Amino acid sequence: EDQVTQSPEALRLQEGESSSLNCSYTVSGLRGLFWYRQDPGKGPEFLFTLYSAGEEKEKERLKATLTKKESFLHITAPKPEDSATYLCAVYTDKLIFGTGTRLQVFP
Amino acid sequence: GAVVSQHPSRVICKSGTSVKIECRSLDFQATTMFWYRQFPKKSLMLMATSNEGSKATYEQGVEKDKFLINHASLTLSTLTVTSAHPEDSSFYICSADTGTGYGYTFGSGTRLTVV
Numbered sequence: 001e002d003q004v005t006q007s008p009e010a011l012r013l014q015e016g017e018s019s020s021l022n023c024s025y026t027v028s029g030l031r032g033l034f035w036y037r038q039d040p041g042k043g044p045e046f047l048f049t050l051y052s053a054g055e056e057k058e059k060e061r062l063k064a065t066l067t068k069k070e071s072f073l074h075i076t077a078p079k080p081e082d083s084a085t086y087l088c089a090v091y092t093d094k095l096i097f098g099t100g101t102r103l104q105v106f107p
Numbered sequence: 108g109a110v111v112s113q114h115p116s117r118v119i120c121k122s123g124t125s126v127k128i129e130c131r132s133l134d135f136q137a138t139t140m141f142w143y144r145q146f147p148k149k150s151l152m153l154m155a156t157s158n159e160g161s162k163a164t165y166e167q168g169v170e171k172d173k174f175l176i177n178h179a180s181l182t183l184s185t186l187t188v189t190s191a192h193p194e195d196s197s198f199y200i201c202s203a204d205t206g207t208g209y210g211y212t213f214g215s216g217t218r219l220t221v222v
Contacts, residue, residue: 036210041198041216041218043215044151044202045213046212087151094141094153095211096153099149
């Protein structure tokens with residue numbers, strides 16, 4: 001059965017304290033891995049798509065990487081506005097989401 | 108570009124009534140749209156895949172007669188929750204594949220409360 005697991009479930013950081021979020025997956029026929037940001041009461045906002053092991057993508061303070069079994073979302077020098085839930089999803093013939101990491105960044 | 112508009116954002120209805128949620132692609136055509144349900148602090152669960160001009164494909168365990176999906180045009184899909192009950196209260200989100208390779212675009216979600 002296809003599975004996506006994210007860790008940690010929740011993460012509290014001081015502003016400027018860099019860290020990484022993990023997304024591990026067990027799927028057959030991976031066609032892509034997506035990272036989304038979701039604010040409370042809102043729909044997910046697209047961040048990155050990764051297609052093959054070794055691929056990396058960056059956007060402002062965020063960097064996503066992909067291996068054959070997991071993906072990391074690295075947050076460098078986070079700011080309070082980065083506080084949100086970060087969702088990982090794998091695409092086989094449909095999107096399968098992890099449960100997310102709730103990130104809180106304090107000033 | 109690639110905006111998906113979902114309406115309403117919040118709705119409260121009485122038990123036993125039906126509620127319709129609309130999902131529109133504003134600046135692109137979406138032959139396929141997806142409907143998700145999300146419980147508090149939980150992941151998004153795919154309910155069904157909506158295909159323009161044909162019947163929706165429902166995930167295992169999703170009641171077809173309770174969650175009616177219609178995709179009558181390339182820019183509009185609707186989800187109707189029929190004979191709603193309090194256990195149907197949830198956050199419903201639609202999405203569409205923009206076909207750009209930049210992932211699926213999601214609507215802003217609908218918070219349904221059945222009282």
